[in-house]
Amino acid sequence: MDIQLTKVLTTVFLFFITAIMEILGCYFPYLILNQGKTQWFWIPTVLALAAFVWLLTLHPAASGRIYAAYGGIYIFTALMWLRFVEQISLSRWDLMGGLVVIAGAMVIVLQPQGLIR
Numbered sequence: 001m002d003i004q005l006t007k008v009l010t011t012v013f014l015f016f017i018t019a020i021m022e023i024l025g026c027y028f029p030y031l032i033l034n035q036g037k038t039q040w041f042w043i044p045t046v047l048a049l050a051a052f053v054w055l056l057t058l059h060p061a062a063s064g065r066i067y068a069a070y071g072g073i074y075i076f077t078a079l080m081w082l083r084f085v086e087q088i089s090l091s092r093w094d095l096m097g098g099l100v101v102i103a104g105a106m107v108i109v110l111q112p113q114g115l116i117r
Contacts, residue, residue, distance in 0.1 A: 012073065012109070014055060014058060016077055017055060019073055019077035019078070020077065021052035023078060025052055028044055028048065029041070032045075072105025073101075073102070076101055079095075082094075
């Protein structure tokens with residue numbers, strides 16, 4: 001199997017940015033509805049969700065496979081958001097779960113004829 005490191009890193013980075021956009025698209029409404037923040041946050045909400053959808057279209061593989069691999073990266077990114085944005089310490093279980101989903105995503109990404117072609 002010929003794995004091209006730049007393609008793997010690009011794919012993982014693209015998934016990471018996609019996850020950030022999805023999280024922002026959910027976080028801004030949370031701030032508006034639960035924290036009483038300004039209604040102007042609806043504008044970045046729409047932009048973040050539009051970017052999220054567009055970023056998912058940039059992968060050439062079957063959409064189900066993309067969503068499965070993306071799911072693992074999303075979970076890991078959400079845990080990093082919890083730690084660094086919301087300032088909540090991760091438990092051992094969070095860390096183990098994050099490693100498991102990253103490993104699962106990499107199995108999908110690195111399979112022959114998978115996402116990296």
